[in-house]
Amino acid sequence: MIDTEEKIIEEEIAETDEEVAVQDQDSADDVASEPVESAVSPVKNNRRKNERRPSRRSERARQEFENKIISVRxxxxxxxxxxxxSFSIAVVIGDKKGKVGVGVGKASDTPIAIEKAIRNAKKNMIKVALTPRGSISHPTETKYASARVFLTPAPGKGVIAGSAVRVVLELAGVKEVSSKILSRSKNKLNIARATVKALKQLKTKKVK
Structure with a gap:
């Protein structure tokens, strides 16, 4: 069953510059400008606090990790x-140096769902124990829900994989591995999570 989406209220604040045309110079001199500035300036400060913090956070995540969308529902x-x-989006993020994670975001708008998925993927991120050549140390097989994935080292052959398995392996920085999906499942989210689970068994440590 599909989880009930919580209501998301988006407040769009349009910033406009008001230009006041003064026709009578004598009457304009009598108008006090200080109360107007004090009333407007707190609103601008609050706006900056609410808008800049999320954008800076997402900007750091984009610079540190690469992300790919594997599923949109x-x-x-x-x-x-x-x-x-509403939209449910599954995303894989990684730094191609051993860190990788899978996350899901749900929202009424796709950009918000993607941001939620990236934050969720960072919470579920793991550190993969790779060999000096960027491979895995031994074969591993694991299952997640209805998806079953098998991984084995493949020296000198590159990444032999498809579907969401390849996305996870590439973003994790794995360069020499062969994979096979042993189940009939076509659910890319489950396949990606099964791949992460297989990599997690290779003596990995969870990222704090």
Whole structure:
């Protein structure tokens, strides 16, 4: 069953510069400008606090990690007022140096869902124990839900993988490995999580 989406209220504040045309110079001199400045300046400060912090956080995440979307689902919920649409997006992030994670974000707008998925992926990130040549130390097989994935070292052959397995391996920085999906599952999210679970078994440590 699909989890009920919580209501997301987006407040869009349009910043506009008001230009006041003064026709009578004598009357303009009598107008006090100090109360107007004191009333407007706190609003601008609050706006900066609310808008800049999320953008800086997301900017750091983009600079530190690469991300790829592996799954996009549109969910329709029928309510008394009509139909409401939301999006569920699965994302894989990694630094290609051993860190990788899978996350899911849900929202009524795709950009917000992507940001949530990236934050969720960072919470679930692991550190993969790679060999000096960028391979894995031994074969491993694991299952997540209905997806089963098998990984084995492949010296000199590069990354032999497809679907979401390849995305996870490339963003983790694995360069010499062969993989095989042993199940009939076509769910890319489950396949990606099964791959991360397989890499986690290679003496990995969770990133704090």
């Amino acid at each position: 549109r969910v329709t919920r029928v309510v008394s007022g009509g139909r409401r649409f």
